[in-house]
Amino acid sequence: MKAKTMRQTLLILIFLFTIPSTYSQSLRTYSINGYVQDKESGERLIGCYVFDPEKSRGILTNSFGYFNITANEGNNKIATHYLGYNDQSISLIIINDTTIIIKLTPAQPFKLDEVSIISSGFEAKLSRPQTGLLNLNSKDVKRLPSFLGESDVMRAIQVLPGIQAANERSTGISVRGGSIDQNLFLLDDAPVFQISHMMGFFSVFNNDAVKDIKVYKGDIPANYGGRLSSLIDIRTKDGNLQNVAVSGGVGIICSNLSVEGPIVKNRVSFIVSGKYSYLGLLYKRIESNVDLTFYDLNCKLNAVINNNNRIYISSYNGNDNSKIGMNANYHNNTLSMRWNHIYNPKLFSNVSLIYSNYRYTTSYSTETNNNSLNYSWNSGIQQITLKAEYNYYLNSNNTIDFGASTTYKNFMPGKLEGNKTVIDNITKSEPFSNRVVDEQRVQEYAMYISNQQKITEKLSFKYGIRASLYQDMGGHWVYKLINHQVVDSVYEAKNKTYANFFSLEPRIGINYRTSNNSAIKASYSYTTQQDQLIMKTNGGGPLDVWFPSDNNIKPQKSSQYSLGYVHYMLNNLLEASIDGYYKHMTDIIDYKDGASFLESSSVYTINKTSYNFEEQLRAGNGYSYGTELMLKSDFNKLNGFISYTYARSFRKIPDINHGQTYLSPFDKPHAFDVFLNYNATKRMSISANFRCQSGQVTTIPFYVIEMWGKALSGYSNRNEYRLPSYQRLDLSLTIKNKEHPGQYYHSEWNFSITNVLNHANIQYVNFVSSKENPNIINAKGVSMLGIIPSVSYHFNF
Amino acid sequence: MQHDTRFPKYVNRKAVIFFVNYILLCVCSVMVIFLSSCQQNLDVEIKTNDKLLVVNGEFTNDSVVHSIELYCSGSLITGRPQAVVSGATIYLTDKTDTFNYIENRDTLGLYQTLGKCRGKGGHIYHLSITNIDIDKDGKLDSYTANSLMPLPIKFDSLTSKRGLDGDRNMGVINRAYYKTFYNGPDYVYPYVLLNKLHLYGTITDRLGSGEINRAEKGLIAPKVVSPGSFVNNFSYFSISKNTVVKGDTISFICFNFTKEIYGFLKEFDNNTYSGDSFQENIYDQLKIPSNVSTNIEPAGKSAGYFFVYSVSSISKVFYE
Structure with a gap:
C-alpha cells in the first residue's frame, strides 16, 4: 500500500513537471539568459523583473543579477522593471540560446512639470509565491530621517511592519515576536554575529557600501537555515567597473568615505568603504574616563574572468571600544570568496568559501576593604563555510534551486582571566585563568532543493525542503544534567562526535492572482536553530x-x-x-527565575574548573500571532507608507513564572508607523517618520517581607508589568547644493531632528531606595533620547 | 571663465567653500552635542496589588507549643511596612489528628496550638488558613499548605574519645551512628551542643554524598528508595580538646527536612546575603529577578514558608 502511494505521488510530480514543457514542445524554445546591470557603473542589479510583455511571464534576477527566461523561436520582446531605473524593452530575433547583458539607465532626476511615475515592480510581487518579504536598498535607507546624522540600515529595517527594535538604543530586532538571536544576518553570504556599535546605537552595516537588502519575515527560502524568525540578506556593491567614484559624509558622530573604481576597465573593480566614529574623542574632553569609538571597513574585489566566470572577494572588519564603567571591546570580521559559473544557459552556480569571526572582551575592576580584583571575560564564535548553490532554469514554468554546504564552527562561550590581590598582613597577588565554559566545536552539513513553479497564469507554487545535520565534536568536558543539575561529566575525545541533530525543514508557498492587480499568498515554513544565544538584556549586551x-x-x-x-x-x-x-516554537530557551549570569564563586574561587551555565537555562514553548496592515505609495512627489501591526508573543517554560504562560519580552500588542518622504523641489526633500507602539514589558519588585530579621524583596510575575507606550517623531530635511550642468561634484546637507516631540520613552526602570525613607523604593524610568538635532554633509564625485 | 574676485587668484574657490562648510559643520556639531539632551530619569507610577499573605511557622515531632506568624507583605512602592494579620482561623491536620491554632491575645498575628502537641514522621500535614481578607476586596480568602514530615533519622549510639582530628589537631572525636528510612529526610541539619550550649564543630558525613558545607544549611542525607529498608550511616564531628572535660554532656541534634525546605533556605540566603534585599553588588545586578519559593497556596498571593520537619538527637556524658 505504501509502495503504491509512493508510485502515485511520483507520477503526479512527473506530470506536474512535464505537462507545461510537453505543451510548449510544439514550438521550439530557447533560453535568453544574461545579466542586468547599471549602465553607468556596471553594478549587477538584484531582483530586477525581466519579462516577456506579451505573455506577462517573467523572472527576477538572482543575487548576482543573472536571469534566464524561455522564449519561442522567432521574434521576441524582453522588458525590465526595476525601482530607480528606467524601464527598458528589447526586441530580439531568437534562433538559438542567447546571452545578453541588459544595461539600465538610472531614472532621471525628478521633474516637477511631469507626472512621470517610477515603476514599483508590482508584477513581480503579484506573481511571486513569497510571503513576508521586504526589499530595501541604500537609497530607501537614506530617505528615512537619519539617526544622529547617520543613515543606518538597521534603523530603517526597524520601522517596517512586523519588525520592532528590541529597545530604542539597540539595533537588534524582534521579528514577529521572535527574540533577537533568532535572526540571521548575512553580509555577502557571511553571517554577522554582532550587528551593533556603540552599545547598540548604530549597526555595523555601512549604508554607502550596501546595494540590496532583503528581509524575510519567517518564510525563509530553503537555501538558508539556522535561525527561527528571519533572514536579513545584505549584498554590498561590486564596485564601479567603468569610472572611479568617491562618496562620503561628515556628521556629528561619525564620518564615512567610499572609493570605488576599475582596476581593469569593465573587468576588475574594487570598492573600499569605511566609517569611523569620533564621539569618544569629544567625550574625552568632558570626562577622561569615558571612551566610545568604533569603525567599519568594507572591501570588495570583483573580477570578470570571462562571460561564464566571475569572482568576488569581499571582507568586513569592524571594531568597538567602549569604556563607561566597564570596558568592552568587540571585534567583528568576515571574508567571503565567491565564484559564479554558468555551466550552460540553464544552469548557474555560485560556490563560496566564507569565514566569519566575532570576539569580545569585557573587563572590570573592583576593590573592597582588603581585596582588589581585576578580571576580563572573553567570548566569541568563529565559523568557516564551504557551499555550492545552483539555479536550474528548467523551463519557463519551473526554476529549481539546489545546493549543499558544510560548516565548521568554534564557540568560546566564556573564559575568565585576571588578578586577585589580598591586602592583609602580606599583600599577595595571584593571577588566575578559569575556563568558565570550555571551547566547543561543531560540524554542520546541509542540503536543499526547491522549485518555484507556475501552474497556470494565476496560480504559482513554491515548494522545497532543507535537510541539515548538526554534530557536536569533542575535545572538552561534556556535562550530563538531570533535573537541571550537573550529575556527571565526561571528557569527550577531540574529533569524536557526541551529539547529532538531524532536521528536515519543509518550505511551502502558494500565490493566487485574484485579478490583474491583486493576489492572495499563503506559506508554511518549518525552521530549526542550533546555535543558541543567551542574553542578559532583551536588546543584547556585552x-x-x-x-x-x-x-x-x-x-x-x-x-x-x-x-x-x-x-x-x-x-x-x-x-x-x-x-x-x-508561529509556534518549541525548545526556546530563557533564564530560569533567579539565574545568575556570572556566578560569584567562579570569580573568587581559584582552580575551579568549568562551570556549567546550562543549569541556569530552561527550555519550553512559545507562540506568537499577529496581523500586519500596510498602505504604501510610490508617487513621484510623495512616497512612503502607513502601517499598523497587532502582534502578541507568549512563552510557557517550566521553572519560569511557576510554569504558567507569561508574556515574551518582545510582546508589544500595537505598533503604528507612518513614514512619508516629500520631494518638494528638485533640490529639497522632507521626510518624517512617526512610530507609536505599546511599551516594553518588564518584571518589577513591589513587595517586601521580613523573616528572621532580614528583609526580602518580592517581584511581580515574569514580564507582568508594561512600561508606558513608546512614541517618536523624527524629521529630516535634505538640501542639495546648487550645481552647474556637467558638474561632477555633488553635495547635500541633511538636517535631522530625532524625537521632535521630546517624548521620554522609557527603556528600563531602576529601583532605588528613597533618600527620605529607605523603606520606599522609587521607580526611576530611564529614557535615553531626548530631542536631538543633527546635521551632516554628504558628497560624491 | 571669470575669476571670482572674492578670492585671490592663487586660491582654489571650491576648496575654500568646502573648508568653510566643514568649519560650519564642526561648530554646529559641537553646539548640538552640548545643547541636546541625553539620558533622562523620570518617576514612573507603578500600580500593583502588592498584598500577599506572609506565613512563618513550623511544626515538628517535638512535644511543644507550636506557632505560626501571619503578616501582610509590606509595599516597596509606598513604604508601607509589613503588618500583622489578625483574626485568622487556622488548623493543621494529617487526617488522623487535627490541631487548632489560637491567636495570642498579647501578640497579635501570633497563632499557637492549644497546649503541647507533636507531629509524626512520615505523615503529610495539611495547613488551612481562612477568615481573612488580605487584598481588601470584601471577599474572604483561604490559603493552604501541604508538607511531608520526614521520618527522623534514628540514632543508635554516640561514641566519643580523645584523638587527632582530620587536621591533625588533638580533640574529642565523636561518631553518631544512625539509621535512615524510606520517607526519611532529603537533608539533615546537624549541630552540636556541649552542656546545652551551641557549639560549632567540623561535621562530616562519611557515608553520604560527601558534599558538606555548613553554609549550605544541610547535609545531603542518604536516599532510601525501597519502603521497609534502611541505610546505616554515621556523622563524624570533632571538638577541640580544651573545650571538653570529664562529665560534660555532648549532644548531637539533627533537623530532618525535605529538599523543598532546603531549597527555600538556600534561596533565602542567596537573596539576603548582602543584608540588604536591594541589590547593589554587581553579581546581584547580573541576576534574573525571582521570588523565593513558598509552599503556601495560592502561589502569587502568598510568601514565606510553613516548615514541617522532624528532630533527632542523641546525648552522652563524656568520660576520658
Whole structure:
C-alpha cells in the first residue's frame, strides 16, 4: 500500500513537471539568459523583473543579477522593471540560446512639470509565491530621517511592519515576536554575529557600501537555515567597473568615505568603504574616563574572468571600544570568496568559501576593604563555510534551486582571566585563568532543493525542503544534567562526535492572482536553530554568549503559517496589503527565575574548573500571532507608507513564572508607523517618520517581607508589568547644493531632528531606595533620547 | 571663465567653500552635542496589588507549643511596612489528628496550638488558613499548605574519645551512628551542643554524598528508595580538646527536612546575603529577578514558608 502511494505521488510530480514543457514542445524554445546591470557603473542589479510583455511571464534576477527566461523561436520582446531605473524593452530575433547583458539607465532626476511615475515592480510581487518579504536598498535607507546624522540600515529595517527594535538604543530586532538571536544576518553570504556599535546605537552595516537588502519575515527560502524568525540578506556593491567614484559624509558622530573604481576597465573593480566614529574623542574632553569609538571597513574585489566566470572577494572588519564603567571591546570580521559559473544557459552556480569571526572582551575592576580584583571575560564564535548553490532554469514554468554546504564552527562561550590581590598582613597577588565554559566545536552539513513553479497564469507554487545535520565534536568536558543539575561529566575525545541533530525543514508557498492587480499568498515554513544565544538584556549586551545545542539544550524549532493579500491601486502606485501569521516554537530557551549570569564563586574561587551555565537555562514553548496592515505609495512627489501591526508573543517554560504562560519580552500588542518622504523641489526633500507602539514589558519588585530579621524583596510575575507606550517623531530635511550642468561634484546637507516631540520613552526602570525613607523604593524610568538635532554633509564625485 | 574676485587668484574657490562648510559643520556639531539632551530619569507610577499573605511557622515531632506568624507583605512602592494579620482561623491536620491554632491575645498575628502537641514522621500535614481578607476586596480568602514530615533519622549510639582530628589537631572525636528510612529526610541539619550550649564543630558525613558545607544549611542525607529498608550511616564531628572535660554532656541534634525546605533556605540566603534585599553588588545586578519559593497556596498571593520537619538527637556524658 505504501509502495503504491509512493508510485502515485511520483507520477503526479512527473506530470506536474512535464505537462507545461510537453505543451510548449510544439514550438521550439530557447533560453535568453544574461545579466542586468547599471549602465553607468556596471553594478549587477538584484531582483530586477525581466519579462516577456506579451505573455506577462517573467523572472527576477538572482543575487548576482543573472536571469534566464524561455522564449519561442522567432521574434521576441524582453522588458525590465526595476525601482530607480528606467524601464527598458528589447526586441530580439531568437534562433538559438542567447546571452545578453541588459544595461539600465538610472531614472532621471525628478521633474516637477511631469507626472512621470517610477515603476514599483508590482508584477513581480503579484506573481511571486513569497510571503513576508521586504526589499530595501541604500537609497530607501537614506530617505528615512537619519539617526544622529547617520543613515543606518538597521534603523530603517526597524520601522517596517512586523519588525520592532528590541529597545530604542539597540539595533537588534524582534521579528514577529521572535527574540533577537533568532535572526540571521548575512553580509555577502557571511553571517554577522554582532550587528551593533556603540552599545547598540548604530549597526555595523555601512549604508554607502550596501546595494540590496532583503528581509524575510519567517518564510525563509530553503537555501538558508539556522535561525527561527528571519533572514536579513545584505549584498554590498561590486564596485564601479567603468569610472572611479568617491562618496562620503561628515556628521556629528561619525564620518564615512567610499572609493570605488576599475582596476581593469569593465573587468576588475574594487570598492573600499569605511566609517569611523569620533564621539569618544569629544567625550574625552568632558570626562577622561569615558571612551566610545568604533569603525567599519568594507572591501570588495570583483573580477570578470570571462562571460561564464566571475569572482568576488569581499571582507568586513569592524571594531568597538567602549569604556563607561566597564570596558568592552568587540571585534567583528568576515571574508567571503565567491565564484559564479554558468555551466550552460540553464544552469548557474555560485560556490563560496566564507569565514566569519566575532570576539569580545569585557573587563572590570573592583576593590573592597582588603581585596582588589581585576578580571576580563572573553567570548566569541568563529565559523568557516564551504557551499555550492545552483539555479536550474528548467523551463519557463519551473526554476529549481539546489545546493549543499558544510560548516565548521568554534564557540568560546566564556573564559575568565585576571588578578586577585589580598591586602592583609602580606599583600599577595595571584593571577588566575578559569575556563568558565570550555571551547566547543561543531560540524554542520546541509542540503536543499526547491522549485518555484507556475501552474497556470494565476496560480504559482513554491515548494522545497532543507535537510541539515548538526554534530557536536569533542575535545572538552561534556556535562550530563538531570533535573537541571550537573550529575556527571565526561571528557569527550577531540574529533569524536557526541551529539547529532538531524532536521528536515519543509518550505511551502502558494500565490493566487485574484485579478490583474491583486493576489492572495499563503506559506508554511518549518525552521530549526542550533546555535543558541543567551542574553542578559532583551536588546543584547556585552555578556551575550553564543553556544551550540547539545543533549542538554536542544535546537529550537518553529512552524510558521502565513496568509496575506496584496492589492494595487491608482495605476499600481498605491499598494495595500494585509498579512496574518501564527508561529509556534518549541525548545526556546530563557533564564530560569533567579539565574545568575556570572556566578560569584567562579570569580573568587581559584582552580575551579568549568562551570556549567546550562543549569541556569530552561527550555519550553512559545507562540506568537499577529496581523500586519500596510498602505504604501510610490508617487513621484510623495512616497512612503502607513502601517499598523497587532502582534502578541507568549512563552510557557517550566521553572519560569511557576510554569504558567507569561508574556515574551518582545510582546508589544500595537505598533503604528507612518513614514512619508516629500520631494518638494528638485533640490529639497522632507521626510518624517512617526512610530507609536505599546511599551516594553518588564518584571518589577513591589513587595517586601521580613523573616528572621532580614528583609526580602518580592517581584511581580515574569514580564507582568508594561512600561508606558513608546512614541517618536523624527524629521529630516535634505538640501542639495546648487550645481552647474556637467558638474561632477555633488553635495547635500541633511538636517535631522530625532524625537521632535521630546517624548521620554522609557527603556528600563531602576529601583532605588528613597533618600527620605529607605523603606520606599522609587521607580526611576530611564529614557535615553531626548530631542536631538543633527546635521551632516554628504558628497560624491 | 571669470575669476571670482572674492578670492585671490592663487586660491582654489571650491576648496575654500568646502573648508568653510566643514568649519560650519564642526561648530554646529559641537553646539548640538552640548545643547541636546541625553539620558533622562523620570518617576514612573507603578500600580500593583502588592498584598500577599506572609506565613512563618513550623511544626515538628517535638512535644511543644507550636506557632505560626501571619503578616501582610509590606509595599516597596509606598513604604508601607509589613503588618500583622489578625483574626485568622487556622488548623493543621494529617487526617488522623487535627490541631487548632489560637491567636495570642498579647501578640497579635501570633497563632499557637492549644497546649503541647507533636507531629509524626512520615505523615503529610495539611495547613488551612481562612477568615481573612488580605487584598481588601470584601471577599474572604483561604490559603493552604501541604508538607511531608520526614521520618527522623534514628540514632543508635554516640561514641566519643580523645584523638587527632582530620587536621591533625588533638580533640574529642565523636561518631553518631544512625539509621535512615524510606520517607526519611532529603537533608539533615546537624549541630552540636556541649552542656546545652551551641557549639560549632567540623561535621562530616562519611557515608553520604560527601558534599558538606555548613553554609549550605544541610547535609545531603542518604536516599532510601525501597519502603521497609534502611541505610546505616554515621556523622563524624570533632571538638577541640580544651573545650571538653570529664562529665560534660555532648549532644548531637539533627533537623530532618525535605529538599523543598532546603531549597527555600538556600534561596533565602542567596537573596539576603548582602543584608540588604536591594541589590547593589554587581553579581546581584547580573541576576534574573525571582521570588523565593513558598509552599503556601495560592502561589502569587502568598510568601514565606510553613516548615514541617522532624528532630533527632542523641546525648552522652563524656568520660576520658
